[in-house]
Amino acid sequence: MIYYVVVSTLMFFAGVYGFVTRHNLLAILISLELMLNAVDINFVVFNRYLFPGQLEGFFFTLFAVAIAAAETAIAIAIIINIYRNIRNINVDNVDKMKY
Template sequence: MITLNHYLALGGLLFCLGLFGALAKRNAVAVLMGIELMLNAVNINLVAFNHFLEPARVTGQIFAIFVIVVAAAEVAVGLALVLNIYRRRLDSNVDDLDWLRW
């Protein structure tokens, strides 16, 4: 039988993979994918806690839907910025995007 610990382990593993992807990769699209993995790990934990602690309520699912909506908006804006920067500079390397600093 799958318990809460299994879901938390899966969420923790996904979060660590996403954190590694966001910190180790130099491509802006790969960084966005790492952030999405971290948000999906949070969604798994929210739904698992809701299912095992308060099965009569749907609070975990509602919070997960809000996280999905915010993630979709973040991806839309982030991808638009990355595409615009790539068109102007022909590179999407995160290390080369220091031209916004003072």
């Protein structure tokens, strides 16, 4: 079981790293997806190996996948709106408000 958890942790922190370092809004969104899916792996692994008699973790994963899809849809809508307005999705161009 430990190998699966190692994979999910690596995925999660790769997502955190990407979230912090990427300058393209879509790349940031992809990093966020990595984080969300790493958590789903966690739930499934805990359920399968620690509590095999029940299904709560699996159900949570199903709902989390659906919600993550909705989140992605909204984030992409906002990114498209930014692209229509400034023809660019680089975070360096979306910095009018500071401090």
